[in-house]
Every structure is written in C-alpha cells, then in structure tokens.
Amino acid sequence: MRVLIVGSGGREHALAWKLASSPRIGRLWMAPGNAGTSALGENLPGVLVNDLDAIVAFARDQRPDLTVIGPDAPVAAGLADRLRAIDQPVFGPTRQAAELEWSKAFAKGFMQRHAIPAAASATFTEFAAASAYLEQQPFPLVLKANGLAAGKGVIIAATLVEARTALRQMMVERIFGAAADQVIVEEYLEGAETSFLVICNGAEFLPLLPAQDYKRIYEGDRGPNTGGMGTFAPARSLDPATQRLVVERILRPTLHGLIAEGRSYQGMLYIGLMLTAAGPRVLEYNCRFGDPETQVILPLMDTDLLPLFLKVATGASLAGEQIAWKSGAAVCVVLASGGYPGKYPTGKVIEGLAAAAALPETFLFHAGTRRAGDSTLDVLSPGEVLTDGGRVLGVTATGADLAEARRRAYDAVDKIEFEGKYFRRDIAAVAALQQV
Numbered sequence: 232m233r234v235l236i237v238g239s240g241g242r243e244h245a246l247a248w249k250l251a252s253s254p255r256i257g258r259l260w261m262a263p264g265n266a267g268t269s270a271l272g273e274n275l276p277g278v279l280v281n282d283l284d285a286i287v288a289f290a291r292d293q294r295p296d297l298t299v300i301g302p303d304a305p306v307a308a309g310l311a312d313r314l315r316a317i318d319q320p321v322f323g324p325t326r327q328a329a330e331l332e333w334s335k336a337f338a339k340g341f342m343q344r345h346a347i348p349a350a351a352s353a354t355f356t357e358f359a360a361a362s363a364y365l366e367q368q369p370f371p372l373v374l375k376a377n378g379l380a381a382g383k384g385v386i387i388a389a390t391l392v393e394a395r396t397a398l399r400q401m402m403v404e405r406i407f408g409a410a411a412d413q414v415i416v417e418e419y420l421e422g423a424e425t426s427f428l429v430i431c432n433g434a435e436f437l438p439l440l441p442a443q444d445y446k447r448i449y450e451g452d453r454g455p456n457t458g459g460m461g462t463f464a465p466a467r468s469l470d471p472a473t474q475r476l477v478v479e480r481i482l483r484p485t486l487h488g489l490i491a492e493g494r495s496y497q498g499m500l501y502i503g504l505m506l507t508a509a510g511p512r513v514l515e516y517n518c519r520f521g522d523p524e525t526q527v528i529l530p531l532m533d534t535d536l537l538p539l540f541l542k543v544a545t546g547a548s549l550a551g552e553q554i555a556w557k558s559g560a561a562v563c564v565v566l567a568s569g570g571y572p573g574k575y576p577t578g579k580v581i582e583g584l585a586a587a588a589a590l591p592e593t594f595l596f597h598a599g600t601r602r603a604g605d606s607t608l609d610v611l612s613p614g615e616v617l618t619d620g621g622r623v624l625g626v627t628a629t630g631a632d633l634a635e636a637r638r639r640a641y642d643a644v645d646k647i648e649f650e651g652k653y654f655r656r657d658i659a660a661v662a663a664l665q666q667v
C-alpha cells in the first residue's frame with residue numbers, strides 16, 4: 232500500500248510512525264512532513280498543507296492507495312471532496328460534514344436540532360448586540376470565534392471587563408480575522424475535560440481510548456489556550472458507564488443527525504467533552520485527529536490502523552472490526568518555543584534528541600522542526616535539527632501505569648535542550664497520583 236499523509240505536525244509524525252509499522256505499508260509520503268517524518272518515509276517539501284492544487288496533482292500523478300488528512304484547514308477547504316472526485320481513497324470527511332468544526336455556529340445549531348447536550352449559548356454577528364448581551368450574563372463566561380483559529384479562538388472571561396475586551400478584540404480589532412465575524416457566547420461548564428476520538432464511517436464507529444489534553448499554556452491550567460501542551464491516555468474520567476452514555480446521547484445522535492442532513496461522516500471525529508455534574512456535554516467537534524492526543528493514543532494501539540483507514544476510505548463496512556489496546560498508559564509533554572502561543576523565534580538548535588530517543592518506551596514526535604541548512608526539509612540534508620514552530624516536539628513515553636509513563640516522558644524532556652525551551656511540568660501529575 233502506498234500512503235500519503237497530509238500535514239507536518241506531531242500528530243502527523245505519530246500517524247506516519249503508526250502506519251509505517253503496518254505489514255501492509257509499501258511507500259509512505261508526507262506532504263510536507265518535518266525533520267522527524269523524513270526517517271519514516273519521503274517528505275514532499277513542495278507540497279504544502281494548504282496547497283490543495285499541489286496535493287491533488289500529486290495524488291493524480293502517483294495514485295496513492297490512501298490519503299490521510301491531518302490538519303483542520305485542508306479538511307475545511309474540501310480536500311477530501313477533491314480527492315474523491317478523482318477516485319482517490321481518502322480518510323477524512325467532506326467539507327460539508329466538517330462544518331461541525333469550521334463553523335461553531337453550525338455545530339451549535341446542529342446540536343440543538345438533534346438534542347445533543349452542550350453548553351447554553353447565543354450567536355452574534357453584531358458587536359452592539361453581543362455587547363448588550365454580555366451585560367446580562369453571569370461570569371465566568373466563554374467567547375468563541377465561529378471559525379478556525381488554530382485552537383486559540385476561545386476566550387474564557389472571568390469578569391465582564393475581560394469579556395468586553397475579548398469581544399472588542401474579536402469583532403472590532405478582528406484579531407482572528409473573518410473567523411470571528413460571528414461570535415458565540417456560551418455558558419461556562421465545569422468538570423473533567425476529555426477528548427473522545429472515534430473512527431466513523433456513516434453510522435458505524437470505532438472509539439479510540441479517551442485522552443486528556445492540557446490546553447492552557449501555564450501550569451495549573453492558567454493563561455491563554457494553545458493547540459495543546461500535553462496529553463495522557465487513557466483518561467479514566469471517561470469510565471465505561473460514562474462512555475456508554477456518551478455513545479448513546481452524543482455519538483449516535485451526531486452520526487445519525489449528519490446522515491439525516493445529507494452530510495454522512497467518513498473519517499476521524501474528535502468530540503471534546505466536558506463531564507459535568509449534570510452529565511457529559513459537547514464542548515466542540517473536531518473533524519480530524521487531535522494534536523497531541525494522537526501522540527498518546529497511537530503508541531497504545533495494538534491493532535494495525537492501515538486496514539481500518541482503507542475500509543473507511545473505500546466505503547467498506549467496519550462490521551466485525553475491533554481495536555485492541557496495550558495495557559498501561561502514555562504521556563506526551565509538548566516542548567514549545569519560548570513565547571508560544573504568542574510570537575516566538577525559530578531556528579534554534581535542538582540538542583539531546585538521540586540520548587532522549589534511546590530511553591525505554593520513549594517516542595519523540597516532531598512538530599515544528601526542520602534540518603539545518605535547509606529550509607525545504609530536504610530529507611538528504613545531514614544537518615542538525617532546528618526549531619521551526621511554536622510546538623516543537625511531543626515527547627511521549629508509555630509505561631505500566633501513568634506514573635511510569637510520566638516519569639519516562641519527563642526523563643526524556645530533561646535530556647533535550649534548545650534556547651527558550653518551554654514546557655509544563657504538571658502533565659498527568661494529578662491523574663498519576665489518583666491512579667495509585
């Protein structure tokens with residue numbers, strides 16, 4: 232099987248690592264990939280994630296047996312539709328099905344139509360009306376940009392003053408551009424947040440192990456939201472009884488609702504859940520794998536993922552399929568560039584990668600990296616590895632339990648150095664204590 236993976240982050244490195252381990256893999260291309268993926272397959276430095284024409288041209292030319300789309304933007308731009316139109320098997324939903332992610336206003340309406348439990352909310356297109364509404368609300372309160380904003384478009388306002396500032400930034404200063412032309416103002420929910428990822432094929436589905444993501448930049452869950460600073464799996468907060476409830480009240484109504492609205496879903500559906508005292512609530516839908524959830528879920532997966540992707544991509548049934556999991560746990564700590572999620576420098580030399588990778592049950596998933604002397608990710612370039620993004624590496628380890636996985640991940644973290652290296656020390660800390 233010849234497989235093309237679209238993306239260049241830690242999630243795509245983890246996907247490449249998993250698919251490369253399949254007995255059925257032949258050739259693996261990454262569009263464009265990073266310094267880590269070049270060891271697993273062929274990077275395509277000229278085929279960028281948002282250059283749909285280049286990706287489609289490559290697929291038309293090389294005819295991969297499967298294309299897997301990592302990031303949200305090409306999904307939202309309709310890459311899966313364009314590949315299906317030239318009979319190319321693709322694991323990833325249509326643009327219409329993915330509206331669940333690229334329009335939070337659509338997702339809110341969808342959940343209301345299908346009685347799927349979520350936070351109470353109101354949607355605004357006018358600054359004045361939204362402002363007036365804020366004055367009437369209890370705090371804290373959540374403001375969300377309607378469109379894609381790299382995981383940064385959600386602001387939790389503790390006070391009315393903060394909410395007014397955030398609303399002005401979104402709708403007047405337009406810091407998220409057109410993504411915040413519509414703003415959703417939402418009730419603040421409390422509880423354990425869990426990422427529930429599910430392989431979906433119309434009405435059929437295969438859930439993955441639940442994971443917990445750490446979205447805030449600072450320890451103790453403070454500061455602005457990021458794309459994700461670390462994860463662990465399995466997340467015990469989603470116990471089997473709660474998972475059954477989520478499947479019946481949320482997952483099935485979502486898949487059936489999508490079919491009823493002519494938007495049948497093929498691909499990975501990521502349901503962001505808040506497990507509140509009143510029951511599970513949907514925080515958001517993502518129409519792709521999570522990053523860095525994928526980095527902890529795939530090292531625990533015992534089943535070959537490639538045949539499952541192929542079935543979904545070719546419209547075959549998932550009936551009879553099951554996913555087997557290794558026992559134990561996985562922890563991923565993200566190493567970020569100083570300044571992220573704001574402005575940060577790149578091009579810093581990363582040291583200690585080999586020593587960290589040699590540790591037991593340790594996986595270094597590259598995100599924002601490239602090789603020195605080479606801005607084009609040339610796989611043959613022998614140079615050092617440099618930082619090339621906000622989230623640089625997903626340092627992941629598995630172990631018999633969370634405490635062991637955590638210890639190993641942080642041992643590896645401590646071996647890696649680059650100027651401005653920033654990470655959270657508290658990934659999986661509380662959960663590891665609760666487990667013993």
Ligand code: AMP
Nearest residue numbers: 350373385417418419420446503514515
């Ligand atoms: P979203 O992109 O909608 O998942 O929001 C990003 C993050 O903001 C979530 O992962 C939560 O941590 C937080 N968040 C979003 N909506 C709410 C809410 N209604 N109540 C509390 N926290 C929220």
Ligand code: GLY
Nearest residue numbers: 444459521522523
């Ligand atoms: N880790 C959060 C996301 O992938 O959206």
